[in-house]
Amino acid sequence: MSAKPNAPKKVVLAYSGGLDTSIILKWLKTEYDCEVVTFTADLGQGEELDPARKKAEMLGVAPENIFIEDLREEFVRDFVFPMFRANALYEGLYLLGTSIARPLISKRLVEIAAQTGADAVAHGATGKGNDQVRFELAAYALNPDIKVIAPWREWDLTSRTKLLEFAEANQIPIAKDKRGEAPFSVDANLLHTSSEGKVLENPADDAPDYVYQRTVNPEDAPDTPEFIEISFEKGDATAINGESMSPATILTALNEYGRKHGVGRLDFVENRFVGMKSRGIYETPGGTILLEAHRGIEQITLDSGAGHLKDSLMPRYAELIYNGFWFSPEREMLQAAIDKSQEHVTGTVRLKLYKGSVRTVGRWSEHSLYSEAHVTFEDDAGAYDQKDAAGFIQLNALRLKLLAARNRRLKG
Template identity: 80%
Template sequence: MEKPKKVVLAYSGGLDTSIILKWLMVEYGCEVVTFTADLGQGEELEPARKKAEMMGASAIYIEDLREEFVRDFVMPMFRANAVYEGQYLLGTSIARPLISKRLVEIARAEGADAIAHGATGKGNDQVRFELSAYALEPGIKVVAPWREWDLTSRTRLIEWAEQHQVQVPKDKRGEAPFSVDANLLHTSSEGKVLEDPAQEAPDYVYQRTVNPEDAPDQPEYIEIGFEKGDPVSINGAAMSPAEILAALNEYGRKHGIGRLDLVEGRYVGMKSRGIYETPGGTIWLAAHRGIESLCLDRGAAHLKDELMPKYAELIYNGYWFSPEREMLQALIDKSQEHVRGTARMKLYKGQASCVGRWSEASLYSEAHVTFEEDAGAYDQKDAEGFIKLNALRLRLLAMRNRRGQP
């Protein structure tokens, strides 16, 4: 690859991306623009500005993207009830396309010819960042230092940092017990003490939720209002998308909801073990399914469930900006036109259960399902013909097979 002249770096302000910032300047002799996104990770971001200034970044972008993140990425995903490999709510995966989108937009605004990220060469994030970037700007150069440099150990990284005047905090000199990625939707912890899937994760790994065993002994009930498949209120109070998720996170934290210990199949081929916490998202998913159970026709609901694993896999693998994801999204959004109402949620010691749901768009008819007199709403005699027609092929099969027996 021809050496880039100006690079936009996805910059957290941590040691690794600070080393990358300096490495780009030393290795390529290029200008570096930093981009730091506030996706609700809960960290103070102004120190990132000071570090970038001190290290000579030619321009610095720090942006609060929490509302855009939830409105344009998390909400569409939750309309699909997307879950990867039966359990993972895709908290890391869904943040990457937004970061890539802004990297590309800033590169255009700054006249940069490349972007850079700090994802390792073994993980999924490198794929997600780069597929998204190429989908939005096919001619962009991508610099991935972890695939290029020979700084393959913590010791080598720190030695290089010290040689090039990159400040190394005392608490960064040893090996971190595990790595963490966080945003408003979740936290993800991997590596080191978590690498043996036979060993239970230490409780100190969990950062967003109390241990369910220590959660309140009394359940708490909340009501979540939905419009067109999206949550819009809690206990009758209207909130913005990010406010809704932040509030649900607090309910989930208090009651120990949303913990997951998962061994997953990475897109790059290996399996990895991760500890995820998605407190608000876990409540949201259960509430959304509760409202859908009233408002979605059986055929539409079952088709959605059939398509969901493919949709989730596309997001996990980094294909948010692909035509197939957009096609599925159009179908999913169409299904949500009448998904509105209120879900009553019971929160108790790690569990979020929908214990009540009501909607003006409900397809539920008590007159048809009651065990009492239904005033002619349903003629039970009709079931006989329905059963016989559906049994016809089974009876013909049985008759043929019986003829062939000795």
């Protein structure tokens, strides 16, 4: 088959080894008559990745063109932790588990393309979702000349039936459970699990219990609470119960605590960047614990002015990540301000885990701004003169008194 005009010569495909990306792999070869390089990232999704290698080889990818990489530490250290310094929540609830993984995958796609001499990258995101935007904005930010191929926006395989027919015609193995309509789709990494579609599409219906994969039902969680301590240095978690751990190891351990106690479930209808509303079930057990702990240590170490400003920046920062602008100058500017705020966010937080909830019950730090002498209801030994409050109130009341006097005059 001859290549199309302007067709890529070599494409790096974000490859999971699943049915859809296996079909994409074969489609790229058939449609463009090009060489395909596969990249599979271990982001802690909990799946064996060796089958992806074997499947890529079976589909004709040369061994030297198969890249499988463990990116868990880089993912948590360079993407998850910086985001958690901001306490980022999209639309007040979503911990951005899918969103924050895409820039790292795109980064490696572009790097592998440079390494292998590829002139294009490809992804399996559909034309209805956010991920297509995230993958492509990141890729173009890192290499403005890269060509991005999005098969779901190009091919005529517009139904599950056509996909299965293509797979069978090209000897692509089909798991038995893929021959029917999947009950929902799942995206997973070390930070979270996201489930969307099919049985979840009606937001009026309760999500079936089997949708939840990372957490026990809070009602079935232990009847006895568990207490843990998380230590921070400059806004990043460094230890659990006094044991120092790497970033990915800490998140893995927190996921297990959260799983056991049913922490981190979210049933959420969000506004996608492309314009539609979408209902998803998210499980972020370790991230939910980490957010509560980070908030807890900030309570005693972060100045009120800096903290309130940081909180006002957070919605914009979260929106940038959700919309795919991780590599934008505005996200980097906000990150610099956020990181500056974390210089003294060091100390330890004690948390109580119980039946789906996580609560801060203690916090301490050598960097604490909390002064018991100033807030005590007992004798403060002259640390605070309560008479000073009268002048403070009068100055702040001045404009309100002037407004009230004017309004009374006009009404009279």
